[in-house]
Amino acid sequence: MLLLMSLYALLNLAAFASASELLWARNNPPQPPCVYPYTEFVYSGCFTDSVSSRALPFMTEMEFYNATVEQCTAYCKGNNYRYAGLEYYGQCFCGASVSSPSAPEEECNLPCNGDNSQACGGEDRISIYQDPTFPDADDIAESSDYMSLGCYTEGASGRSLDYSQWDFLDADTMTTETCLTACGAKGYPFAGTEFGRECYCGVVLGNGTTPTDASECSTPCTGNNSQTCGGPDRLSLYVAKNLESTDPCGPPIISSSSIPSSTTTTPPPSSTSKCHGYHCPKTTKTSSTPAKTTTSKCVGLWCPKTSCKTPTPTPPKSTRKSSTLKTTTTSCKTTPTPKKSTAKSTPKPTSTKKYGWRW
Secondary structure, X not given: OHHHHHXXXXXXXXXXXXXXXXXXXXXXXXXXXXXXXXXXXXXXXXXXXXXXXXXXXEEOOOOHHHOOHHHHHHHHHHOOOOEEEEEOOOEEEEEOOOOOOEOOHHHOOOEEOOEEEXXXXXXXXXXXXXXXXXXXXXXXXXXXXXXXXXXXXXXXXXXXXXXXXOOOOOHHHOOHHHHHHHHHHOOOOEEEEEOOOXXXXXXXXXXXXXXXXXXXXXXXXXXXEEEEOOEOOEEEEEEOHHHOOOXXXXXXXXXXXXOOOOOOEOOOOOOOOOOOOOOOOOOOOEOOOOOOOOOOEOEOOOOOHHHOOOOOOOOOOOOEOOOOOOOOOOEOOOOOOOOOOOOOOOOOOOOOOOOOOOO
């Protein structure tokens, strides 16, 4: 029995360490656009949207007048969202789930301000793309998939978790399972209960949230007084690792198979170009026989030029699926070009630019 208890304690400690690393990495929203190569987002379809009922809740700070699909997906990738959406010539939104019904494809017919060959939604219509590195969107997380991170302070300058479930859950019957199930169904990796009756969800934890003593999360849940649901300005915090991307934004991982086994001669430095910054490959001694070159498929405006082969320039084909989503990737080129949309639509308006926001 003592051995089993010790093993259980070790497993809990390992899980908490893993969750703590995730928490540290997602502690300062909003993040800038992802500057590293990443798997191309897959088109999900045209959806309805409105100011009062957003399909995707997080609005980015992307430049409206130069908007492209690639710029929007880079923002959403950098902030760990599953979905990216463009609307009305270039408004960019992100979200962990899509909360509005689909619309006919021909209603997403407005060109993007930064590339008029791409569709950027329509009036009250949003073109949505999905990051295929997340778990299957059909796999709904259950409350048992979450693990406790402990008691945390509420944000000093705003909510620790952005998305309140006040309008969706009965505060008088709140339990831990009720809150976790609601957040899991919407794809949020973070969930928290507060003040005995409140539930919040999020993809990041921010606004100065810090861990605090467990005794400060001692308010009984209104729906089960044997459970505690945070406290005044205190969150009982939980995380579901399986709702995070399997390939979050970050520097590429170099495979050990690409490292040459022998080190005999040092190749002369290139006289044609110089590389600066952390995207530059490390200089290693190699044998006189050139090592195999590994190529990575990526999208985004900032793919490192030195990491890809230069193919014969041919425009990448856009894959558009409306229900079953499959991962597609585009080879990074020396001079990155935006992905061209092949969506059929009604004739585009004579003007390819639209100025001003539509609220």
